[in-house]
Amino acid sequence: MRVLLLITYFLTYICNAQDQNVKVTINNRNNYYFIKEKLIAIVSSKNDSISFKYKDTLLLKVEKYKLGKLISEADFIYDSDNIIADDYTFSEDYYDYYEKFQTKIPFINKYKMLDDDFYYIDAILDKVNWENYNPDKKLKSAYNIRFKLDIGVSNAKFSPFAYGTTIREIKLYVVANFLKEMNADFIDNPSGKQVKYKKYYHYDNQGRLVLTKTINSSLGKIENQEKFEYKSWQ
Known part of the structure; x- marks a missing residue:
């Protein structure tokens, strides 16, 4: 049975879940769930999972689940220019999820x-x-x-x-x-x-x-x- 967080997403987006909703499976293990190429959840074969919540294009929250239970989370707070303060403290490895970069060579990705x-x-x-x-x-x-x-x-x-x-x-x-x-x-x-x-x-x-x-x-x-x-x- 999939973790609880995905049930919430299914109920939220069921009306729009046509071809725009894509699940990417890597080596028959980890599953990545996208809505219009926006990552909303990662679920491993062991039912450990991560969910991502946004406001427009801004990532607001990352939550980690283990066997359906919330084990940790991080909230991202932006200023009026949609920038996170330099002294913002990222718990655990959540900085990796927030990180954004502009590639020097315009690769399609x-x-x-x-x-x-x-x-x-x-x-x-x-x-x-x-x-x-x-x-x-x-x-x-x-x-x-x-x-x-x-x-x-x-x-x-x-x-x-x-x-x-x-x-x-x-x-x-x-x-x-x-x-x-x-x-x-x-x-x-x-x-x-x-x-x-x-x-x-x-x-x-x-x-x-x-x-x-x-x-x-x-x-x-x-x-x-x-x-x-x-x-x-x-």
Whole structure:
């Protein structure tokens, strides 16, 4: 039986629950519930869940449930300019849910399935000189963009790669604003060993992410793979 929070959402949105209500299942485990691409709940296979409440586009509350019982919550309070104060205290890891970012490269990211990867890419590219790149450029064809780097990333947030403490190069392959491939070269200290990765992204005919595959090129093996399934819910 699904947790109580989803029953509330079903009753609230049942009249509008046509194709605009989408459930995304990742690797047959976690289920993400969307209304018009706005995330409203995450439910794991163990019935642990998280709900999100909004006012227009502003996230107001995040609630965590375990077996249907509320175990923790966070309220976000905004000023008249819709900004949260710099000294606002986020309990537990709720800051991750609030965090918003503008990607430097205008990727298409339906249902926000690549937020973590784009956050990671932007954190890396914060160190890059953007004088020769226009982030507002309309990208209509395939292109590669390569950055030579020398950045320590041992504590990089949302890293899609398991190993490597210093990134030396990152290469992005983009087609019509869809990220199709990311290559990254690292040095893993203190051994000084070079580690190479390739991560591939596949989409359906609606532009939705359906598969990611991360390959450790140095070892010639698949390190991680995720499959995404989309269904309507009512």
